[in-house]
Amino acid sequence: MNQLTLSIIFYVFAAVTVLSAAFVVFSKNVIYSAFALLFTFFGVAALYVFLSSDFIAVTQVVVYVGGILVLLLFGVMFTNTIMQTDLKTDVLHVVPGTILLLLMIAGMLYTFYTTGDWMPGDVQLQGSVVQRVGFETMSRYMLPFEMASIVLLVALLGAAFLARYDNAHKNEH
Amino acid sequence: MSQSISLNTWSDALSGFNLGWFPLGLVIVAAVPLVFIALYALTYGVYGERKISAFMQDRLGPMEVGPWGLLQTLADILKLLQKEDIVPTAADKFLFVIGPLIMFVGSFLAFVVLPFGPAFIGADLNVGLFYAVGIVALEVVGILASGWGSNNKWALYGAVRSVAQIVSYEIPASIALLCGAMMAGTLSMQQFCVAQSGPYGFMHYYLFSNPIAWLPFLIYFIASLAETNRAPFDIPEAESELVAGFFTEYSGMKFAMFFLAEYGSMFMVSGIISIVFLGGWASPLPNIGSFALNTMTSGPAWGAFWIIMKGFFFIFVQMWLRWTLPRLRVDQLMYLCWKVLTPFAFVAFVLTAVWEIYK
Amino acid sequence: MGLLDANISNRNVLVTSVDNVMNWARLSSLWPMGFGLACCAIEMMATNASNYDLERFGIFPRSSPRQSDLMIVAGTVTMKMAEKVVTLYEQMPEPRYVLSMGSCSNCGGPYWNHGYHVLKGVDRVIPVDVYVPGCPPRPEALIGGLMKIQELVRMEGLGISRQDALKKLAEKSVDAQQVIDQVRRATA
Amino acid sequence: MDQTLTGFGTVFVFLLLGIFFVVAGFITARLLRPSRPNPEKNSTYECGEPAVGSAWVKFNIRFYVIALIFIIFDVEVVFLFPWATVFKPLGVFALVEVLIFAFILILGLAYAWVKGDLDWVRPTPNIPKMPELPNRDSGRVNG
Amino acid sequence: MEMFTSIGLNHFLTISAILFSLGMFAVMTRKNAIVILMGVELILNAANINFLTFSKYNGGMIGVMFSLFVIVLAAAEAAVALAIVINIFKTFKTVDVSSVDTMKE
Amino acid sequence: MQELGKAELNSTRIIRQDDNRVVIEKDLDTEYMVLSMGPQHPSTHGVLRLECITDGEVVVEAEPYLGYLHRCFEKYCEKVDYPGIVPYTDRMDYLAGMNTEMAYCMAVEKMLDIEIPRRVEFIRVIVSELNRIASHLVAIGTYGIDLGAFTPFLFCFRDREHILNLLEWISGARMLYNYIWIGGLSYDVPADFKKRLSEFVTYFKPKTVELQKLLTENEIFVKRTKGIGIMPADVAINYGWSGPMLRGSGVDWDLRRNDPYSVYPELDFKVALPDPKFCDIGDCLARHVVRAIEMEESLKIIEQCLDMMPGVDGFNSRVAIPKKVRPKAGEVYSRAENPRGEVGFYIVSDGKSTKPLRCKARSSCFVNLSAMKDLSRGQLIPDLVAIIGSIDIVLGEVDR
């Protein structure tokens, strides 16, 4: 594949990502937002591939699409009475929000494009990311790795408790 | 890594072939599985299912359409092409259309990493197995989209059940596959096969060379049934309860897409299980003395033959189960997943790890 | 608008052969809607079961009308049921066929004279292509009826409407009366 | 061009081809099929009855809990896969590390198990009872 | 033209910036708690892109590892946050944050 | 306007309006869904319609709607003379035509007070037991389908086909026989019948074992049915349940023994009762098991009848058939044990006409089904399907 093809593909995915993200944010239909998120996540995963981290890309699909998105969809389906609320009532502070949005983009882009010297050069990531991740978790990032399990445990306990709390709550009445 | 790359000579050569800026070779590489799915799903998958079920039920099965009914599925697909395509008024048009698309693409994308023999694979990703586990997520979203988009009660029930089932069984399935990955020390699908090929044929398969491999093998097999919504886990499309599950409202070509996707993923899981535990394209025949059966039956063509045969064997077992067993109920399904398979998967995980370290 | 909607008046070789392939596909894969009404439905089930095995012809029941091509009205259609039958028929995607199985759905059958709540023939609410007589029709009769449907599909094509096909078939088909007369002559 | 990109290039082509296949299928079907919609045909299928209400209702929280437990274990698996490819050279140390990791999560599973989050709560079905007399003179009759 | 054809660091940073801003916008302006969550996910994704970009162009593993942990956190966050949202919904019958704000049991 | 259900979750009201539309008034707390199961649904065994009000997968209430197959049987009874009713009784319970015919003929014979030849009685018992087996085969097979096992269904139908062949051989029709006539039979059995029947018994015995292994003992099947849809004995009686349904609830009640008719008193058979070790008394599995046992008992009865049946010499099966059926004025309620329970005929004759003044068919399924609403509360949808299947309804008999 030559450079041009690659660029085209990059732009395709970049467009998919940005447009679908915009759709997520601006769509008045929550379920559409959620499904648009699929494309955002997928596009981001493709960008990760461009950043040579295939493992993170697949992780993105596994966790974000397979997990978080499904969770969000269930959440939407579970609370779907809001589907009828229209855009006007759904959005707060549109004008300041938009101004902020534009300002933010402008500011960040300005910073990115003016700060040229944080690019130390095009050093490519070498070797298989999977194995390197494996080694890193077992060496330098051991503690965070164990902490991650505790974070997950706590999240599980907390979320399960919250979901259950509700049932217990209801039974009391 | 280098070995695997040299193995995929054909697909690499093809993918290097560019026409102008467009990688035409890749299209050809990608088209092969497509043709395969179509052929397989059309002629063997559905036809085989019907014939096998018929024989198990003392019937003849398709007989009149083509010799021995061989053209039956072709006729089905051709007919579905001609059927009117109904989009219910109440449905959400966008989701309704996108559902089968995502579903089919998801099931098709999984075939990228499936090696059809030592010389042919879409892409030998070094996260291959992980990718194969993960891409199911797309199907999940496709199912939700079609179930929700139909705005049909049966479809919604089917979709939600199906999603809950698929995501639940992904845990034991992936832990079981993890055991395989631990044995091979890689996630590349080609490497799995390489690691399990050798002069003693089937003796190199993890299933036979590793006493613990039976446990993850069984766990993955059961979980894969659930992931593809096959009986006894076919509650999402349980005919007697939910009419036709999440594709109740689909007609014509859209229905055909589900049809193909379903049989595609059936072959996919069969392929994965035969690669991870049964050596994929590695020939099962051992070299006996000077009678080099194994060497004789290795090679690109033989490899393709073996993996397809192994895949068919598992598909046969899937069908066999389907036509024998009643179906489980949702709570039993969850019980089986979380309280039987997942603990056992963890046990298998620990045992495999210990075995691999101390063997 | 698809090809099947097109109104083609001059039929050439190509059209005919496309027709043939398409018709072959449709007649080889008639999926009936799993839809039983009364006693006839049991015979329909028996026909689907091992001993007669409709799957030989590629006929296997689907439970959703969206995926079926053929509606076998097997049994008594009552007034209460009539509207549901219409709905289900309407919900089938075209091209669709209707086979009326048994006396009851043909014309009310044994309930035609005093059956206040029985629809006197399902053809009063939906168009019927083939009528299978009998009470209940033997599985053989049902298979025969399905063959008739296949015959009908074979006759259809671009620019040939169902009505034309039916008319042509009716001309072609041997009048039952003639058969009787033949028998009579033979026995006389 | 690095290896990853080539590999995923194939994935991309697969993606395109998959979409193409579906779209081509739809287009062919569109050319062939009749299209004669009418309100009744496009009504929602519900066993022949007109559908009452929309299917878009809030759904059972059970499914949500399942997805929730799933996501936690999913993330765990994400960590274990890279580990599985390298644990053999790392030896016992890595094994112990991961066992601790897994153990903590199994604790979570055990917690959920014990707390009944893994049970699909089945409401207690109604066991039919004898008919109840309306309030009228029930006491009087059998005196 | 060169700027567009050769994909470099800035391209990714741009996308990440846009995603981040969109996420921020959702968090700030949408009333629906679930859309807010989606916005948060967008922000996290933007951050991840940044991490990986710098990781790639620096050649280190730090960014990759960091993004991995971000994903972990995102999962945990989504699980808990959605549980909370659903609880809010159960209590207030709405996921409209502004009205929840005023309703206070 | 009528309020249908509130159940435990009391913030939603489900209201049936005067035009029979169901409206849900929601209070946002929880949302009920009105799910119409049937009239075209694979698991309602015909054209039953259940209007389920569900909360997720849980059925808050399921209201059965009948009448989709109301074929005016009772009207026909008043319009058609006594012998002409017989084919209509076939069409009532079309899975067990012989049994229903027999119940009807017995009722008219009671009014006419005629003596039936013994051979006729034996043949009647044989054919109705055969039909009982056939009917239970359908019940068991379709129950298999309801629970997702397709193969047993086809095995059942394969064996049923043999019974149909046997019955066609003697009566001329496969399903709706019009074989048992008032006072006799339309034909005597063919010469080889006894031999073929005993061959069938030998053939069929291993098949029941196979069926049992394949379906009844399958752990998934047991798990799906055990403890589901429990009906306590006293309520079952109060509901008027009869037949396998009642016996499934542990009530030792079989009309063939408790209200003996025909030659049943001379025969030795066991009243099928569920085994509490294998199933919970009164659940779906118990009802299924009762049917399975009953098939074996029927085989035993057939074997005995084959031994005891008087010979053929100069026998005319139509000998006792009256020329003109015109009973004395009076009324009769007579019933028989059908595969689905008690089928009774209440006939009023005015003594003048050849047509009954009133003939009411007490249909077992109608009565059994009436408990559906009660049984379905708080069940999951799959359990609902299991319960409907275990009731084994024949809509022709429910709606008549």
Add this chain to the structure above:
Amino acid sequence: MDNGMEEAGNIMPAAVLESKAAYDIIRGRFGDAVSEFDANPTMPFFEVADASKWVDIALFMRDDARLKFNYMACLSGVDYMEQEQLGIVCNLESIGHYPHRIAVKVKCRREGGSIPSVACVWHTANWHEREAYDMYGMTFEGHPDLRRILCPEDWTGFPLRKDYQVQETYHGIKVPY
């Protein structure tokens, strides 16, 4: 209707004797609310003369330790055209307690007549009464859910009445042949 059976009265079969005994208990409790016992051998019955007492009688029959008519086999509606009456006939028996069986008749006016519902005594009666209502049009007082059961909700007429005329069309579909 009961002539011709009377002569047989003194040689009553055992089954009829049992019913007679049960009847005597009821008669003893309710006196003239029930009519004379009809000892015909095919279906011994008595009639409830005072229809308003019907639920009480039913409850008594179900719960009395000597009767225990816990099983209602059948409830049939009947149109007594000549007497300008509609009626129901209930066949009762006792499962697991006594071998006796008896039938009970309750009658009401033909037009606008009403009979107390016994659905609160036997669940069986619920649907049977609905059916009788559907077919004959008498109402059942106190019935929990008296709707048509077999015919559609919007059907006109009560089909089993002797003078029933079938309607010409139903929802635009021609009804007669």
Add this chain to the structure above:
Amino acid sequence: MSEYFSNIKIGATTIATGMAITFRHFLNAVKRKGDAGIDDADYFKQVDGLCTLQYPREVVPTPTIGRYRLYNDIEDCIGCCQCERACPVECITIETIKTTADDLAACGKTSGGQQKRFWVPVFDIDVAKCMTCGICVSVCPTDCLVHSPVADFSEFDVKNMMYHYGNLSKIEAEAKKRKLDEEKAAKEKAAAEAIARGEAPAAKPKPAPGPMPEGGQAGE
């Protein structure tokens, strides 16, 4: 805990048993049950194996008393209308015309040797309505109304299922009717005359001298 494991064990064994059974059937699929009808002695010979009858290719004849399509041998029908009266479905319509005395021979005899006394211009059986109950067959005195074993006779048009068995065409029937009327008239006249002559009217009605030639139906 032990229950947990025994559950798994029972599940596994029963599933294995079931699978063994289906697999046995799968292996037995090489055998096929022949097309023996129920009245063949070897009907139950083949116990295992496929039992499908490939109907349009293979046919098992229905039993001789099988009741399927009604067939009336009008040659034997004496026009007694018993079947019409007995049919609960009222799907037989018969119109008869009494034969005139001179036609008796033309009307012919049944195969049983019984003299037919009625022309049957209309003998319609609506097999679409018939429920093949066999009542009409059982009452037919000459056994001319029979159920044939032909079961498979579907139609594209339901009207084709009205079978006309009558042995006279409309015109013939008209003629016969006219003839009968004339004979009746003649007889009445004769009777009137006889009364006028004071003779007993109970005299055997002798065949009126028929001036009408047989060729009355020449118009045909």
